[in-house]
Amino acid sequence: MFAIRLHAFGPAEKLTLEEVDDPVPGPGQVRVAVAAAGVHLLDAALREGVRGPLPEPPALPTVPGREVAGVVDALGAGTDPHWLGRRVVAHLGFAPGGYAELAVTDAARLHDIPAGLDFAQAVTMIGTGRTALGILQFTELGPDSVVVIPAAAGGIGTLLTQYAVHSGATVIGLAGGPEKTARVKTYGAHLAVDYTDPAWPATVRARLGGRPATVVFDGVGGDIAREAVALLGPGGRHLVFGWSAEGIRDGRAHLVEGVSEQVLGPAMLGRAGGPDPLRTLELRALTEAAEGRLEPAVTRFPLAEAAAAHRALETRKTVGKVVLEP
Structure with missing residues (x-):
C-alpha cells in the first residue's frame, strides 16, 4: 500500500509518500480500506516533535493520522x-x-457510518465533532445567549456556530x-x-448595541482571545479548548482568572457519561450530522499531498476539517 511516512521531525516537507507493506489485523482487530483520513493541528505539532498532550x-519512522x-x-x-464490508469510521x-x-484498529473503536454521510463527513465528526459536542456540555445556549466564536471557519468553529444558531443564540463568528x-x-x-481588521472589537460592540457577550468559545488564544474576553459581561464564560495562535506547548491554555475554564481532557469526559465517554460523544456527533442538525465542513486533499495539507492548515488557509483522501 501507499502511506505517508515521517522519518525525522521537522517541517511539512518531512512527510513523504512511500510504498510499504500492507498492515495485518491482529486478534479483535479489523483492517480498513481508508477512504478519508482526518488531519489535525496536533498532527502538525507531533510532526515537529512536540509532545503536546x-x-x-511518536517513535520514528511513523505513519501519522488518528x-x-x-x-x-x-x-x-x-x-x-x-x-x-461495512462502511465504518474510527478514531x-x-x-x-x-x-x-x-489502516488497522480494534473493532471496539468502530462505528457504522450513518446513511447520508460520506466518508469525509464521518471522519470529521468522529474527532472534531466529538470535541465540539464535548465543549457544548459546559454551557446551556438559548435566545438570551450572545456567543463569540474565534476561528469560526475552522472544523470545530463551524460546528459550534451551527449549534449556537440552532439554539436561538445571537452568534458572532470571527474568521x-x-x-x-x-x-x-x-x-x-x-x-x-x-x-485581521484591528477594529473588529468595535464592530462587534456596535452591532450588539451595548449588549454583552455571554460565552466565548475559544480554540485560538493570543490577542484574539483577549479581545473576545473583553466583550464578556458579568457572569460571562470563556470556554478554552485550544490555543492555536500561541502554538501547542505543554497542554495548558492561558486562562483568565474568574472568567476562563479549560474544557478538554478529564473535564470533558467527566460530563459525557457512560462506560466509554469518548464513544458517547462520538455517537452523539455522528447522530447530529446524520439527522441534519450539524453539517460538517471539509477541505479535501489527496493523500499524496499531505505536506500541502499540513501547510494549509498551519497557515489558516482551510475551512472546516482537513481530510486526506487516498
Missing part, C-alpha cells in the same frame, strides 16, 4: 464477521497509522479574511467579522 513524541473512515476489508482472529486514539491506504467570513455567514452567524 501525549506522554512523548482518524479514518472507509470499508472493512480484512478481519483479525476472533473479530465479529459482521464488520466485513485510532494515540495510535498512528491513518495517513495510508489501509481571517473575506472568504472565510463569507463562509461563516453561510452557517448562520448573525455577524461574521474579519479578525
